[in-house]
Amino acid sequence: MSQPAAEWFSTWFDSPYYHLLYRERSHAEAHVFIDELLAHLHPKPTTRLLDLACGKGRHAIYLSKKGYDVTGVDLSPESIASAQQFAHEHLHFHVHDMRDTLPYGPFDFIFNLFTSFGYFANETENVVALRSAAAALRLGGKMVIDFMNTERTVRELVAREEKTIGDITFRIRRHLDNDFIVKEISFLDQEGHARQYEERVRALSQERFEEYFQMAGLRLVEVLGDYHLGAYDEKTSPRMIFVLKK
Template sequence: MINPSDWFYTWFDSPYYHLLYKNRDAKEAQRFMDNLLNHLRPKPTCKLMDLACGKGRHAIYLNKKGYDVTGLDLSEKSIAFAKQFENERLHFFVHDMREVFQPEAFDFIFNLFTSFGYFDADYENVITLRAITDTLKPKGKLVIDFMNTQRVINRLVAKETKEVEGITFHITRKVEAGFILKTIRFEDKGQPYEFIERVRALRYHEFMEYFQMTQLRLAGVYGDYSLGPYDPEKSERMIFILKK
């Protein structure tokens, strides 16, 4: 299923991706993980997966909390970096989320920080959810943390310039053909670069249709990293807790 021309295959493996986003709020992310753990209360024996784990920051944090954690990501470079932190209860693998990893092997799967909806074809999102469902143990739970799409579109910043370590990133955003497109242009050492992020502009009702098709039952939906109630107009996030 891997197509090297897919935008996420090249961009997520680029050092410029990690440079542009290097100042993401690690403390906020850890608070979110703590809130999820307090809410879900996994037993110490549970097996956890961080799906689309990047360089493994959140998987490492979950492992430090005492859990057996597996991190999966399509980016070979990110997984190569994460592997230095492996131990008996922490492992990382290059993997395409559209494929089953290990049948019925995990109690909890986390798909966080809008790491969904990358694919060109809508049906691939359903294929992804079916693969996740098959990877979950019976009665296992899935957490999908996605942007609140309507709020993002309403507040879309069309143009932005950001300087990081001497590189000036010129960022444009628009909604096109059902996707939110972010174009990132910059020069480094006289060489011009352009990358595009494409995330499907999925609304709440579309997720509900996906969940119905993949026999995932909604156990709760929250609107922020404190797990406050979801408000379609005001919430920053759509955080779905699903049960197989």
């Protein structure tokens, strides 16, 4: 019997070329966003935080420096191995699939940042992931999901783009495939071999998210529209940031 194809994120996120393509992501912008969130949510000094889909841990590390007890989990063993060098008594990292039960809670806050949701081919798995997160949240605890503003992203989709970083030229093609925004990434690697990867993120509307939240037992508190926590506007906001309460 043939093995099922690997899910795109399990291979691409472990590739050194993923980190090369996105290396210009601004730590300063991420820190401003975290600072704004903390000022808005008022976590207590004893708060336990979970960074769900933490990548190499840049947000978890910054939250830890603010004095909180932080756990970061991610599907990518390569990313978690990189993050582990920063671990200490109040900062822990684990390889974890968000669809599985979280054994590390309970948490006062769960952050899922920078469009780290909606990757699964089976839509029901989005609800499974939210239920697993909700189960690890204390009663009265809050979850923040930071997603793209799907309506604006689809409207302004750039079909083709090239990015040269070092000696690698990434050719990027974007299109819609049923319910997904697809980004095809092709390039020649450093040995001259052709490589191709794909990102697939479900084009989730606010209404669809609200259905998920209801099924996961999470109450929507507010929707914010940018990293300075401005009000959400479907036509103009760059982000769709949900604040949820258990």
